[in-house]
Amino acid sequence: MTGFPSISWNLLLPQIVLLSTALFLLLLAVIYRGGGRSRGATVAGAVFSLLGLGVAAFMALAQYDTVADTFGAMLRLDPFSTFFTLLIIGGAALCVLLSVREAGGLKAMAGEYYALLIFSVLGMVVMVTAADLLVIFIGLETMSLAVYILVGIGGERENGAEGSLKYFLIGAFASAFLIYGIALLLGTTGTTRLDGIASGLNLAEGGSLQLVAVALVLIGFLFKIAAVPFHMWAPDAYEGAPTPITAFMAVAVKASAFAVLLRVLNVSLLPLADYWLPVMWTLAVLTMTVGNLAAIFQGNIKRMLAYSSIAHAGYLLVALASIDPAAAGVGNDPAMASVLFYLTVYTLMNVGAFGVLIYLGGGGRQMETLEQIKGTGFRYPLLGVAMTVFMFSLAGIPPTGGFLGKFYVFSAAVNRGLISLAIIGVLNSAASAYYYIRVTVQMYMRQSDEQLPGLPFSLPLAAAVLLALYGVFQLGIAPSDLLTAADRAVLFLR
Amino acid sequence: MLDYVAIFLTIIVAALMAGGALLLSALIGPSPAKTKEKERPFECGLVPIEEPGRRFPVHYYVVAILFVVFDIEVIFLYPWIASFDEVGLYGFIGAMAFLLVLTFGLIYEWLRGGLEWH
């Protein structure tokens, strides 16, 4: 007769809250009296999602300073995981705001939509708190399965199913890589625990099989962040998905995958840094260049933002390539902190850009291609200004957060002497300015062919766009608080 | 590396046996004449009466998935029952929580109409 194992349930409160919210939303979809697709159900779903996310964020905030292992040290709670928990929940909450208008016209009921969203947030939060590769895998699958469905959930879109299927097949492929890598690591190091792997790595004995294992695990994660050459799914999935889900994938999925990548690289794979640093260098160059070049030729803004999100993954990989293995334990590494800062800024500016696109589409006209947004800048002045700010932020022009994010990442690269990488990065940045600016060209400098309709006011959309706008300026002008938080968070990574 | 040699050997032997059997039958077996009858689809010795390739109704899959879910539930519950005395109240609470989550899914599926055939 064994007693209760000591599990600090209170540390898991955010996850428990998220799970309960998701289950509740699932029931709400079927028991809502007005019908699962009614306006009431849509609003109720959004309200309860925000409530759940808010409570979970509050719980996470309350344990901001906690450093603890729980669940037999399968989960690890530290400022790093809390930082990402908050970032993911924040990004998801913004996406919920973006969804209120869209969630009405879907194949699924509104409640199901929100439930899937919260389930995937749950998976992400598990991922970023995991201290064991298997738990990471469980979180990753929870997240992915929900997102696969969300991609294909769109109403009249014909390419939703295509994007969803592509994403599912390639995602399953990536999961197979990951689980195979985990199995090989278990075989060669005797553990799947992140900290155990570091001590178990022994190239002299384990030999090339360990390298293969590490490569497979990394490939699994690189698929999720859409690094070139593992990016093929991204444009189709982004284009086919309902726009709020596109935003959600671009920000939350990417953030959680980068969180895991950072943790695995730093906690488990630091002894192999000499092997993966050059790989990250190469991937960064490839990802930035391919993403930016492809984005230049896109006429559909969602697709363009998909390629731009690939390019941004490239900038983040620059930071990963600049990690200093020697800095372990002697203070914070700017390369790692810059990832956290960049992802936060990226979340805000991307959600903002997609929010403007959704808002523009509110007048009964699709607003997804460069052709369609002609002349919208002066017709809808506030949206025009907001979109301009987001585009300039994505291009990395001050006074926006996007500039300081790039500044931080490239300064980390130069700090490590990777000048050529920084130069390739800034040249890419200049190329990216071309297609971001083209959006403003279309909005302000060309005339619309037809009369542009008035747009119905939407409070949640306006709130999301304004919050993102505020955040982008806040981080571009007074970033100190976030920098402190990021510096602190990465201290606990080793 | 030596630990893995056995695995590689097994793979090689398996491949040889499978491939060898096919190769052998092709080599020494009688090669039948390719008549029209031989090329036709074969169903219990009879000529098929309808076109093959009809799609299953999607409900079939829904029920199949439901079956798999509860199948796995049983697999999880079995060790709990087998070690019921050892895990005690804690095990009981854990299993109930697990069942509760599954029940949510069942209620959802029921109310959503997943259990009805039409």
Add this chain to the structure above:
Amino acid sequence: MIELCQNDILSWVLFLPLAFAALLAVLPGSAKTLLCWTAFAASVVVFAVSLSLWCGFIPGEAGMQFTIHKPWIEQWGVSYHLGIDGISLLLILLTTFLTPVVILSTWSGVKKNIKGFLILLLVLETGMLGAFMALDLVLFYFFWEVMLIPMYLLIGVWGHERRIYAAIKFVLYTMVGSLLMLVAFLYLFWIGKESLGYFTTDLLQLYRVAVPYHAQFWLFASFALAFAIKVPMFPFHTWLPDAHVEAPAAGSVILAGILLKMGTYGFIRFAMPLFPAASQAFTPVILTLAVIGIIYGALVAMVQPDLKKLVAYSSVSHLGFVMLGLYTLTSTGVTGGVYQMLNHGISTGALFLICGILYERRHTRLIDQFGGLSSRMPLLAVFFLLATLSSIGLPGLNGFVGEFLILIGTYGSAHPGYVFFAATGVILSAVYMLWMFRRVMFGPLDNPQNRKIADLSFREVMVLLPVTVMMFWMGLFPGMFLSRITPSVEKFIDQYNRKLELVQSVETVKSPLEHRVVFGPRGGSER
């Protein structure tokens, strides 16, 4: 209260335009008169406040004055550090002086969305002032890039037929240069950290860093590229004619009057004092490009059928003079270069204002569409002639002082040979400017469309009058300006030479091309 303002006067000057832009944003877009008057009053207020800088400035002191130093992003050692010396003081006054003139000139020229136009002009003013005031490299880069957005929109939205092409070209040229400069900034911070022992982005502290020569070479090259694009120096000038021709008149004035000065200001404030040894090695290259710019700009200007393009190419020529002056590294020459920056702002600004006035009446910029206008527009003819003569450098007007000082300075410098080419440029400028003036203003009035053309309105006189007064003032009493410039210039040269010796004493200077950087991926163990 006044004491408090005195301390933060630079912040006031810097952010007042932005505050007024915010005020304009909440005014209704249809109230055109209200918007115009508010914007004009706002810019006059900013000018009045900036005049207190002139009054409070201590002329004999060479160092930074009115400094403000507050932490901004402490984690990166970035501070909100503002300050001005004699060089930036006058450029700031030029900015605040030209802005009201430009705003007044747009009242009739801008037909659509004037609210946005005026807001952007005021935001642009803040950006330009910030770039002139910043004593922190990150802060400088911040404002340097902030300028880009309003200028891009001014060209792209309110410009002429090929405005989108010109706007995108403008942005991409500037972005490539400035992003490479950003990497150089980062590298410089890193070197500064190794040498000073702490991470700082403060310009005055980085001045003290003796950057190793091989690093200087690349750092200077990327700084110089960014600034040379902005100046623009030959062969990086190709964006300028497009931008000028397509920009609305107000945009052209700001672009020629102030934005181009960012490039030359960047050389004198950043590229040269930070990396004197590399600057020294590059001197022949830069001097050669400068005189090529002078002569090439003049020759191309001569054959332009388009009035604005002609003035644009004359800018290339004039800015070549400025670069020549800066690289004489004599007190006279550099002072002349700085003075010529101001002159060019005034006289080319006036020329573009006149182009705008003509375009508003005739909707063409082609010189052969005009002719004989002086009989219909005697008032304009006077102002136009004065601006032309000022641009040529007639004694008594401002242009003469700058060019004369530059020529004297060059003659006394280590490279006196360049005087010959520069003097040729002076003569050529007289040729193309006077020829242009003759074709526009004199001759028979044979184009019937020109017969009904109206002379300047009262508002337009008020636009051109202050600029013309400045031409005389700066031409007749240069002493009160030079006395403020010279101490700072002398300090600059002194600092430059001392640092040059410092670097040269540490290591022998090799030929620039012997240096290379490491390209390609590097493993983690390398450091």
